[in-house]
Structures are given as structure tokens and as C-alpha cells.
Amino acid sequence: MSLKLYILDDDEQYATLLSEVASNIGWDVITEHNPVSFLQNKIEKEGVLVLDLNMPEMDGIEVIRALAEKQLKLLLILVSGFDARVLHSAQQLAEAHQFKVLASLTKPMSIQEFAETLNTIKPKLLSKKTIKTTQTSNTVTMAELDLAIHHNQLLLHYQPQIDMQTGSLHGVEALVRWQHPEHGLIYPDKFINLAEQSGLIEPLTEEVIRIAVQQSQQWKKEGINPDISINVSAENITSLSLPEQLKKLTDQHAIDPEKITLEITESAVMGDLTSSLDVLNRLRMKGFALSIDDFGTGYSSLTHLYKMPFTELKIDQSFVMHILEDSEAMVIVKICIMLGQMLGMKLVAEGVETQAIWDELKILGCDIAQGYFMAKPMSAETLLQWINNNQ
Ligand code: C2E
Ligand code: CA
Ligand code: CA
Numbered sequence: 001m002s003l004k005l006y007i008l009d010d011d012e013q014y015a016t017l018l019s020e021v022a023s024n025i026g027w028d029v030i031t032e033h034n035p036v037s038f039l040q041n042k043i044e045k046e047g048v049l050v051l052d053l054n055m056p057e058m059d060g061i062e063v064i065r066a067l068a069e070k071q072l073k074l075l076l077i078l079v080s081g082f083d084a085r086v087l088h089s090a091q092q093l094a095e096a097h098q099f100k101v102l103a104s105l106t107k108p109m110s111i112q113e114f115a116e117t118l119n120t121i122k123p124k125l126l127s128k129k130t131i132k133t134t135q136t137s138n139t140v141t142m143a144e145l146d147l148a149i150h151h152n153q154l155l156l157h158y159q160p161q162i163d164m165q166t167g168s169l170h171g172v173e174a175l176v177r178w179q180h181p182e183h184g185l186i187y188p189d190k191f192i193n194l195a196e197q198s199g200l201i202e203p204l205t206e207e208v209i210r211i212a213v214q215q216s217q218q219w220k221k222e223g224i225n226p227d228i229s230i231n232v233s234a235e236n237i238t239s240l241s242l243p244e245q246l247k248k249l250t251d252q253h254a255i256d257p258e259k260i261t262l263e264i265t266e267s268a269v270m271g272d273l274t275s276s277l278d279v280l281n282r283l284r285m286k287g288f289a290l291s292i293d294d295f296g297t298g299y300s301s302l303t304h305l306y307k308m309p310f311t312e313l314k315i316d317q318s319f320v321m322h323i324l325e326d327s328e329a330m331v332i333v334k335i336c337i338m339l340g341q342m343l344g345m346k347l348v349a350e351g352v353e354t355q356a357i358w359d360e361l362k363i364l365g366c367d368i369a370q371g372y373f374m375a376k377p378m379s380a381e382t383l384l385q386w387i388n389n390n391q
Contacts, residue, residue: 004047005118007031008038008063009079010055014107018050021115035063043072048102048121053080053090061090068097075100077117081107088328140180140191142198149203153179156211157377160386161229161348161370164362169387171227173263173370174212175377176204196233205236209246215380216260217253224387229261229291234268238275243282257287261312264290266298269308277308284309291348296332306343313340317351317371324356337364 005027009015012033019031032038035058049067053060060078067074076099080087087104094101103117148154158172178186195201212230219225236242250257262283269276269292284290291312292305296319315336322329333349340347349361352371361369375386 003028004044005029006038006043006047006049006074008035008049008055008060009033009052010057011052017111018114021111022118025115025118027118039063039066039070043067043070043074045072045074047074048077049074050077050079052107053078053086054082061093064090064094064097064099068099073099075102075121077102078104079107079109080104084327088326140178140183140186140194142194142200144180145178145191145194145198145200145204148178148180149200149207153181154204154207154211155179155379156208156215157379158215158228158383159370159377160375160383161227161368162374164358164366164369169226169390170368171229171261172383173229173231173377174208174215175231176208192233196235201233201235202239205232206245209249213249213253213255213260216255218380219384220255222384224384225259227259227261227289229263231263231293232268234265234271237264237268237279238272240275240279242279243286243288246283246288247286258289261289261291263293263314265293266295269298269304273304281309284311295336302339305339310343310345312346312348313343314348314350315366320349320351320357320361320371321353323360333361334364337366341365 005022007015007018007022007029009018009031010033015031015033019029022029032041035055051060051063058066060080064076076094078087078090078094078101080090084104084106087106091101091104102121105113105117155177156174157177158174160169161171161173162168163170176188176192178188178191180186192201192204195204209230212228216228232242246260247257250260264280269280280290289311290309291314292308292310293314294316295313297316313336315333319329319332319336323333324330337347346368347366348368348370349366350370352358352361352369352373354373357371358369358373378386
């Protein structure tokens with residue numbers, strides 16, 4: 001497969017230079033100096049665009065917008081002579097338009113740096129990993145979801161959370177899946193929103209909690225006793241009876257509430273403050289642990305965080321994944337860790353995908369790590385094997 005590499009830069013000399021470098025290492029290159037004519041020409045759907053952000057007639061940001069309107073999801077390499085923050089913010093914008101940004105390079109960059117960037121991306125392209133963005137979305141209906149909740153079609157997968165000091169299993173996060181009779185296994189990003197909007201999130205969460213508590217009891221019999229984290233939505237924590245319901249259920253199954261952590265996203269907490277505070281405080285008083293999920297992505301207010309009885313802070317994976325190549329992501333992770341430590345909260349990093357990220361987080365003083373580097377979410381049976389293999 002030969003992929004096109006488009007180079008769009010108003011500086012002709014510079015563009016020619018980049019074009020020569022790329023051709024030499026086997027790319028099929030098309031060079032353009034004028035964004036307007038670039039956009040008028042035929043652009044292939046699958047290709048890479050080296051985009052200069054500062055051009056006189058139309059800047060790179062406008063080009064990104066125009067490509068988005070034409071639904072041309074090229075893979076981007078952003079180039080700019082501005083400072084790194086501009087580049088970073090342009091990258092965020094491109095990603096908001098659903099573009100994949102392969103690299104952001106500051107001008108003047110060395111030829112070597114450019115060639116290296118191209119060389120690292122080519123294998124990825126050939127494996128088509130980064131290109132596959134459109135998945136046939138099997139839309140599900142409210143009636144189907146309702147049925148699923150009440151007819152045992154929901155199941156939980158469990159992802160290990162590892163204590164960074166000891167390397168041992170600290171707990172698991174329960175993640176819901178839907179075993180659909182026709183569509184197969186459906187992931188939560190396809191139905192949690194629907195549940196939240198259609199009033200089905202209450203029965204869904206009840207079902208998830210029921211499965212999790214039962215599983216916890218089962219694990220006890222099998223001789224393992226991991227803590228278990230359960231995701232709850234905004235609507236769930238305004239339901240004033242949640243603490244009592246949950247306590248009743250754990251009592252019935254002889255589960256210690258301390259073993260259960262409820263993960264609540266930041267934006268959920270910021271909704272109805274009075275009810276949330278009521279529910280969170282009573283959950284905490286009954287012994288349940290509380291985690292603030294996706295921390296850093298929502299509309300956090302430090303005062304709210306201070307007022308709420310959270311025991312754990314979960315740093316969002318969008319930062320954790322990038323700490324090694326994105327200095328701003330690193331700053332955010334460091335601040336989260338410092339904040340958590342000062343407020344006496346347990347720190348969990350999610351999205352730990354490599355050994356290098358693990359090592360760095362350990363140095364930074366993070367307590368618990370969760371991510372593909374250690375283990376993906378898995379069924380309860382697989383988890384048991386995983387634990388036996390990893391002791
Ligand atoms: P979340 O709470 O942030 O959960 C973490 C998600 O990241 C999971 O996706 C997990 O499989 C994935 N993940 C874990 N480690 C890595 C990693 O190293 N790299 C990458 N790229 N991803 C990783 P999943 O299972 O698809 O869940 C998506 C979201 O759906 C969850 O995000 C959570 O917000 C929601 N969700 C899942 N189960 C429930 C539930 O029972 N109730 C509610 N209300 N929401 C749920
Ligand atoms: Ca979570
Ligand atoms: Ca998250």
C-alpha cells in the first residue's frame with residue numbers, strides 16, 4: 001500500500017526540503033504552498049498531512065476546520081514556528097475535530113527529526129491501526145437496553161489495579177459489558193449515555209452493583225479478596241436512598257463496605273451539589289470508599305473537591321498515557337499527585353500502557369496503577385487465572 005504524504009507549507013524552500021527527505025525514505029509526496037488550492041485539489045481519504053500552522057492566506061487551524069467539513073480524516077503532523085504551547089493547543093483542537101495527530105514539530109526542526117518521525121509512523125500506518133476510525137456503530141434502542149438490564153444480558157469485566165509499592169493486586173475496577181444476542185459483546189461507550197438519558201441508569205447501576213457484590217462474595221469463597229471499584233453516574237448519586245440500598249446489599253452478602261469503592265466522575269459531582277453531598281457523606285459514613293474518576297477532565301473546583309469526602313483520586317488516562325512525550329500532561333499528573341497527597345487521598349493512575357510510564361509514576365509517588373501494561377479488563381474466571389499466574 002502506498003500512502004500519500006501531503007506537505008502544505010507556504011515556505012517553498014522548506015517544503016521542498018521536507019519533500020526530498022520524505023521521498024528518499026519511500027513516501028509518495030505531494031507538495032503544496034497554497035492552502036486554498038490544496039483544498040481544491042483531490043485529496044485522498046487516507047493519507048498523512050504535514051501542516052504548517054502559520055501561512056498567510058489561510059492558517060493551519062482553518063485548514064483543519066475545512067478538512068473536517070469535507071470529512072477528510074487525514075493523519076496530521078503539525079508544524080509551527082510558534083512556541084510549543086500554540087502547537088499543543090492546535091493539537092487539542094485537531095483532536096477535538098477527531099483528527100489523529102501523529103506528531104507536533106517546532107520549526108526549525110532538524111531533517112533527522114522529521115525523517116525519524118516519518119519512520120516511526122510508517123509501520124503503524126501499514127498495520128492500519130491508526131487509520132481504522134470508523135467502526136460500524138450498531139445503534140441500540142432503549143427498549144433493548146431495558147430488556148438487557150432485566151434479562152441478565154449485562155456482565156462485568158474486571159481490570160486489575162496494582163499497588164505500585166508491592167506490585168501486588170490491590171483491587172479491580174468493574175466495567176460493564178452487554179452480551180447482545182445478535183450484536184455480540186457491546187462496550188459501555190455504546191450504551192451508558194443512552195442509559196443516562198433515558199432514565200435507565202438507575203436500574204443499570206443497581207444491576208451492576210448486584211453482580212459486583214455477588215462476585216465479591218464468590219471470590220471470597222475462592223480465596224481471593226480484591227477491593228472492587230464500581231462506576232456510578234451523576235443521576236445515581238442524587239438518589240437519596242443509594243447509601244441504604246447499597247449497605248443492605250453488602251450486609252446480605254457479608255461484604256465489608258470498605259472493600260467497595262464507588263467511582264464518580266468529576267462532572268457528576270458538580271451537578272446537584274446538595275444532594276451529592278448528602279449521598280456521598282452517608283456512603284462514606286457507612287464505610288464505602290469514594291473515588292473521583294477522570295480527574296482533571298471535568299469542571300473541577302478545588303473547593304468542591306475539598307468539601308467532598310473522597311478517599312481516592314483517579315487521574316484520567318488522557319494525561320497518564322502521554323506523560324513521557326507531552327510536558328503539559330506531565331505537569332497535570334504531577335499536580336494531581338501533589339493534590340491527592342496533600343488531601344490525604346489514595347492516588348490511582350489509569351491508562352498505564354507501558355513499563356516506562358509505570359516507572360515514571362512510581363518515581364512521582366503514585367500509589368496504584370491500572371492499565372493495559374499490567375492487564376486489560378477480563379472476565380471473573382480469567383481474573384482468577386491471572387491472579388494465580390501473577391503471584
Ligand atoms: P472509565 O471509568 O474511565 O474506565 C476506564 C476505561 O479505560 C475502560 O474502558 C478500560 O477498559 C479502559 N482502559 C483501561 N486501561 C487502559 C489503558 O491502559 N489504555 C487504554 N487506552 N484504555 C484503558 P471501558 O470498559 O470501555 O469503559 C468505558 C467507560 O464506560 C468507563 O470509563 C466508564 O466511564 C463507563 N462505564 C463502564 N462501566 C460502567 C458502569 O458499570 N456504570 C457506569 N455508569 N459507567 C460505566
Ligand atoms: Ca472508572
Ligand atoms: Ca477515565
